[in-house]
Amino acid sequence: MNPRSQTAPILFEPAEGRTHKDKQVDVLKMAAANLEKSAGFVDGLKDILGLLDRHCDLMMGRIDFLEGIVDVGREIRAAGSDRFNDPLVDEAVNVSIQEVLRTWKAKMLPIPSFDGTRFHSTFQLDRQLQLYTLSQPIKFGERKMGTLTAVKVCHGNFDPKAEQSFLGILCAMIAQSAMINRFYPDHETSVVSLPVPGSKLPFDRSHIVGNSKVMENVFELLQQVADADTTVLILGESGVGKEMIADALHRNSSRRGKIFIKVNCAALPETLLESELFGHEKSAFTGAHAQKKGRFELAHGGTIFLDEIGDLSPATQIKLLRVLQQREFERLGGVTTIKTDVRIIAATNRDLDKMIESNLFRQDLYYRLNVYPLHVPPLNERKTDIMPITDFFIEKYRKIHNKNIRRISTPAIDMLTSYHWPGNVRELENCVERAVLLTNEGVIRGHHLPPSLQIAESTGVESGNNLKTMLESMERELILDSLKSSKGNMAKAARDLGLTERVMGLRARKYHLDPRNFRKPQPA
Secondary structure: OOOEOOOOOEOOOOOOOOOHHHHHHHHHHHHHHHHHOOOOHHHHHHHHHHHHHHHHOEEEEEEEEOOOOOOOOOEEEOOOHHHOOOHHHHHHHHHHHHHHHHHOOOEEEEOOOOOOOOEOOOOEOOOOEEEEEEEEEEEEOOEEEEEEEEEEEEEOOOOHHHHHHHHHHHHHHHHHHHHHHOOOOHHHOOOOOOOOOOOOOOOOOOOOOOOOHHHHHHHHHHHHHOOOOOOEEEEOOOOOOHHHHHHHHHHOOOOOOOOEEEEEOOOOOHHHHHHHHHEEOOOOOOOOOOOEEOHHHHOOOOEEEEEOHHHOOHHHHHHHHHHHHHOEEOOEOOOOOEEOOOEEEEEEOOOHHHHHHOOOOOHHHHHHHOOEEEEOOOHHHOHHHHHHHHHHHHHHHHHHOOOOOOEEOHHHHHHHHHOOOOOHHHHHHHHHHHHHHHOOOOEEOHHHOOHHHOOHHHHOOOOOOOHHHHHHHHHHHHHHHHHHHOOOOHHHHHHHHOOOHHHHHHHHHHOOOOHHHHOOOOOO
């Protein structure tokens, strides 16, 4: 006899000829597809919980993420799960979750109140049926993310190890998908309602950090062209964030609810790039076993971003020119002309004018791409943005690596702001992640930053890379930070560092640090 809800249909009905293991394998395959679909991370998780209910006798499934792990809320349940309401089961589920959070190991607990003779508002149970709570940790490596819990409805014999192994695989898939979706919540890919006629949505610049004057000029140019279908050419050094600018253009356009496809032209070999962009027919070349749609065809109605456009071969440049002019192309090996309605955004860090002079880039293609050029300034031209961007990355990697970072020391700030950043924002992000990983005291200090940032002008000690110089640099930073924290109180600073006041005074004089400079001025 299967469990039934008084107001709901049969919750589980075994399929003829299908073993429980077969159904688990099917669920894993469907789960993988759900986590990859574009409908959204949360929708995929809800569908997975529904699959557990329908195919695996795992009811009332829920996923609980820890605070700050993903931008989709802490608790996720399957659609319609609110139909089942049983206080005793809910209590058992909560106990199971707390046990997993305490030990970070899988738990299976029986629900003893269901002894096969009791009738409850949700379940009608026969004497052979038993309920268990199964709770599994969701972890990515050593990173703790949350729990998956469900109520197992079983008849007679039951293999706990097999069930937990199945849920463990499922949780590993969810953890990997959560890491990918952590900073890309569902609202970015969901369809956005168009504004009421006559109104205009405010320009969304939330994903781009920067308030410097040069970036304000960039935002002004972005706002003017975002809602048009004009081709935009984004120019700038490697690592300045050209892809984020392209994201902002798409997110603020009338195509925001449509697909956004990104292609790195430098990452694909020339033999594959043409097929990736325009697709191919079956048997068009060796290994073409089936027809394949290209990126331009898939991007119909939306936006395509062609990064590193300066790396295109001359042959591909000719075909791209036709798409730009007529919005049509043929697949490799095909004769049918395909029309595409797509907005094109391109980007490069190369000097296209010089490439034209050297006959490496077609002039007519350049004119088609360069309808609305947009230059993104390097980081050394926007010094006031360095600390806001640093704070953003500290918060990002603090959550990813479960670190309690309270602040960044003054010498470390000096190093960051005085460095010339040849690798731009990408280099800054790598430096911050490194510092977050290295610190174990809640403070990012100068010695947590890469050696390339620890120059003599920043550390205040003589140049050199020997052990004595490095130790003096660290000592000066600790004393400076302590004086700043104690607002120039030498006695308190000495206690914080475990020194006597006399030694503290000697060290301060050695590094030309005057405690009076850190004291709060008294009101007049």
